[in-house]
Amino acid sequence: MSDLAVLQGKYDEAKAKNLALDMTRGKPGSEQLDLSLPMLDLVTSSDYKTIAGGDSRNYGGLDGIPEAKELFKEFLETESTNEVIVGGNSSLTLMHDTIARCISHGNSSSSTAWGKLEKVKFLCPSPGYDRHFSICEHFGIEMVPVDMIEGGPDMDQIEALVAADDSIKGIWVVPKYGNPTGTSVSDEVVDRLAKMSTAAADFRIFWDNAYTVHHLSDDVDVIKNLFAECKSAGNPDRVFVFGSTSKITFAGSGISGIGASESNINWMKGHLSMSTIGPDKINQVRHMRFFKNFAGLQDHMKKHAALIKPKFDIVISILEAQLGGKSLASWTNPKGGYFISLDTNNGCAKRVVQLASDAGVKLTAAGATFPYKNDPKDRNIRLAPTLPSVEEIKLAMEVVCLCVELADAEKNA
Numbered sequence: 001m002s003d004l005a006v007l008q009g010k011y012d013e014a015k016a017k018n019l020a021l022d023m024t025r026g027k028p029g030s031e032q033l034d035l036s037l038p039m040l041d042l043v044t045s046s047d048y049k050t051i052a053g054g055d056s057r058n059y060g061g062l063d064g065i066p067e068a069k070e071l072f073k074e075f076l077e078t079e080s081t082n083e084v085i086v087g088g089n090s091s092l093t094l095m096h097d098t099i100a101r102c103i104s105h106g107n108s109s110s111s112t113a114w115g116k117l118e119k120v121k122f123l124c125p126s127p128g129y130d131r132h133f134s135i136c137e138h139f140g141i142e143m144v145p146v147d148m149i150e151g152g153p154d155m156d157q158i159e160a161l162v163a164a165d166d167s168i169k170g171i172w173v174v175p176k177y178g179n180p181t182g183t184s185v186s187d188e189v190v191d192r193l194a195k196m197s198t199a200a201a202d203f204r205i206f207w208d209n210a211y212t213v214h215h216l217s218d219d220v221d222v223i224k225n226l227f228a229e230c231k232s233a234g235n236p237d238r239v240f241v242f243g244s245t246s247k248i249t250f251a252g253s254g255i256s257g258i259g260a261s262e263s264n265i266n267w268m269k270g271h272l273s274m275s276t277i278g279p280d281k282i283n284q285v286r287h288m289r290f291f292k293n294f295a296g297l298q299d300h301m302k303k304h305a306a307l308i309k310p311k312f313d314i315v316i317s318i319l320e321a322q323l324g325g326k327s328l329a330s331w332t333n334p335k336g337g338y339f340i341s342l343d344t345n346n347g348c349a350k351r352v353v354q355l356a357s358d359a360g361v362k363l364t365a366a367g368a369t370f371p372y373k374n375d376p377k378d379r380n381i382r383l384a385p386t387l388p389s390v391e392e393i394k395l396a397m398e399v400v401c402l403c404v405e406l407a408d409a410e411k412n413a
């Protein structure tokens with residue numbers, strides 16, 4: 001029997017198991033969410049004030065309660081609490097709204113609304129986070145893909161592009177344990193981003209530090225502080241740093257924050273005051289009582305690591321056992337975050353995702369990690385191991401690996 005026929009036979013057997021497994025989105029598992037349940041009892045009908053005695057029930061405090069600003073100062077690595085806004089439940093909303101404001105009004109470096117310009121472009125290191133790309137598409141921002149290489153986005157490409165084209169107004173970067181690669185940027189990338197010359201004075205880096213404390217073990221990635229480097233390079237307004245507790249406490253009911261220069265923060269507050277009289281301070285009080293301080297938050301992350309490290313380990317060990325040494329695929333082995341990135345041989349990713357889906361294993365759509373959902377080499381697949389159980393991941397990964405072998409054999413038949 002040919003290799004293809006053998007693989008097809010194995011695949012048919014897997015299909016007959018009628019699996020229903022889902023590795024599509026980076027959601028915390030329910031046991032991770034359980035870790036934060038005690039937080040729900042920390043604000044009661046008789047105990048809801050901030051440390052300074054502020055009434056968390058009422059309007060006000062546009063940029064967050066003081067103790068939450070202290071926490072986010074450390075979390076986002078700003079120098080002062082004047083460089084922080086603590087908002088509502090979603091950092092993605094902060095990113096979306098920041099771009100919307102630039103489009104309607106320009107930003108603190110130029111009052112020319114991006115929406116009045118003939119063309120606005122964003123650099124999109126790829127593979128990257130699909131929702132960043134959706135925001136660009138939503139606002140008609142042209143996406144310019146940039147390769148991800150060792151150490152992060154290709155800085156040679158970026159420097160050449162931003163220096164030459166003033167319609168390039170921004171770049172997305174997930175600097176630590178990135179979505180989907182799980183890798184972190186090098187110090188050199190941080191230095192060059194801070195120092196590079198940009199043709200657009202109102203150029204902004206959207207530094208989405210979504211996974212900054214999401215280590216899988218004590219072996220952690222440490223990245224250089226871009227905000228500090230931008231200040232030293234004389235470009236303090238260049239960067240907006242984003243983060244949230246979505247994958248620390250409750251995804252959907254966490255608190256989010258933005259760190260930036262005081263002039264960016266004042267610009268932001270001016271706009272924010274048009275859309276809200278203040279954030280959900282009760283939730284901020286709840287979070288602060290739960291963590292107490294940044295060290296408390298970091299301790300809490302160790303409990304997450306204990307739950308999800310075995311899930312990452314099983315993915316890696318099955319990839320190694322089934323695909324290792326076969327020249328069929330390569331994959332990342334991250335020290336943190338929520339994703340493992342699997343690269344098949346060129347032209348196979350769509351077929352793998354289709355085969356897996358037909359066998360009852362849902363994966364993120366192939367191409368989703370690229371601008372316009374177009375992976376030019378059709379090879380990247382994002383694996384999200386946090387939601388399913390270890391046993392489910394084992395079953396799912398065996399199918400995924402089989403599909404990689406089958407898709408490759410089909411292509412070469």
Ligand SMILES: Cc1ncc(COP(=O)(O)O)c(C=O)c1O
Pocket residue numbers: 026089090091092093129174179208210243244245246251252256
């Ligand atoms: C890179 C990245 N940024 C932002 C988010 C969403 O964050 P939030 O829940 O704070 O909106 C995610 C969620 O998967 C993500 O992977």
